[in-house]
Amino acid sequence: MTDRKKPRILVCNDDGIDADGIHVLAGSMKKIGDVTVVAPSEPRSGMGHAMTLGVPLRVKEYRKNSRFFGYTVSGTPVDCIKVAISHILPEKPDIIVSGINYGSNTATNTLYSGTVAAALEGVIQHIPSIAFSLTTYENADFSYAGKIARKLVRKTLREGLPEDTILSVNIPNIPESEIRGIKATRQGKSRWAENTIERDDMYGNPYYWLSGKLKLLDENTAYDEYAIRENYVTVTPISIDMTNHEALTAIKGWKLKK
């Protein structure tokens, strides 16, 4: 039987249902709510806000060690949210959590991130949503991340979130004792320095492989990427309104005629 007072929590990610991060996040959320997991059947990193238009989606039950864990969708993180709300869940969840992602979703990575996109899709559907990332690809230790996720979900359920806005939370991969605090930050200015590689295949035809290195452009801990490197957990409010409101005044000044 469902306890009505328990919040209904939808858990998604972009690393796919096999990733450790979503198992940690679902486990953490089960301590405070009724959890439904709906995640991509395969890793879908770097998908941004992509959705699947030209082909149908399949939904499957996913079991781990023969126990039911959740549902997979044969699409993107955004697809997962759409199908979960329209067809899997009997009613809208109270909150959506996405992650815990491998690798930082700071700075311009915010635009590429499927983890963030899943949360943004939640807000588009008027559901408070939070994206969580652990800022490493190696030797991930999710134990503190799972704890801080629960804390932030509780806080969000109590306080609510500003209109049309998610929280993008990044957690450094260091022991809890070394965390210097939790900081509300803005999206950093760091960017990928492109390093796309050209190689020849066995037939002598070139192919290209995207690659790059994040170049630190942030000056202080007001920015997410820099604060992370200074051992803070960062909480960045990200909006689905991408209008540059200051620039709007400048463009109005152009006095464009048809």
Added chain:
Amino acid sequence: MTDRKKPRILVCNDDGIDADGIHVLAGSMKKIGDVTVVAPSEPRSGMGHAMTLGVPLRVKEYRKNSRFFGYTVSGTPVDCIKVAISHILPEKPDIIVSGINYGSNTATNTLYSGTVAAALEGVIQHIPSIAFSLTTYENADFSYAGKIARKLVRKTLREGLPEDTILSVNIPNIPESEIRGIKATRQGKSRWAENTIERDDMYGNPYYWLSGKLKLLDENTAYDEYAIRENYVTVTPISIDMTNHEALTAIKGWKLKK
């Protein structure tokens, strides 16, 4: 020989290199600059800011009526910009134009749009960038759109754009005489009302197909989607900084402890 005074213009889109819109845009741009076309080999609508991480990309020359038109990339609009700048163009372009897209890139569509994402990727790479859309899927008449695109590119090359910001331009599919003017607008609040369809395949297994209808939530012509319906061309400055700066104050007030 290249005329050094002519601006170097990179043309991309998300409907793929066969789409009419990119041929109109490239033709229009050739009147004012040196044009290179780099576009997805196939339609890539709704891809958002997706990039291709797990597989290599292929670049091919594309000809129309046996004449060279441009290059195709076997990936997303964002991939096209990355590969164009790192490997196809001998130097950075002066401006990137994306489109002309079929269907409006207003309101929350801004997040799903590959056309907008290509332009955002341009700005990430410090190149002024503009996305163009004709707000129809049927009976498209690109003649005025091609003209207004040229006008806005000229203006942008003269004035520059605000930092980290693109222009997302939407053009109603009506005769030029019915256009009421060009309006600097903000991203609208209209959203897709989900209508994802569940059907059974021939084996009795369900599949899901994303679908929806744009629900008008904008109240006045300050918002792109509403202004379009009132027969204005809209010019919306869209930023790669998605921080909700007002919300930042609220989150700081949470006084989060680790």
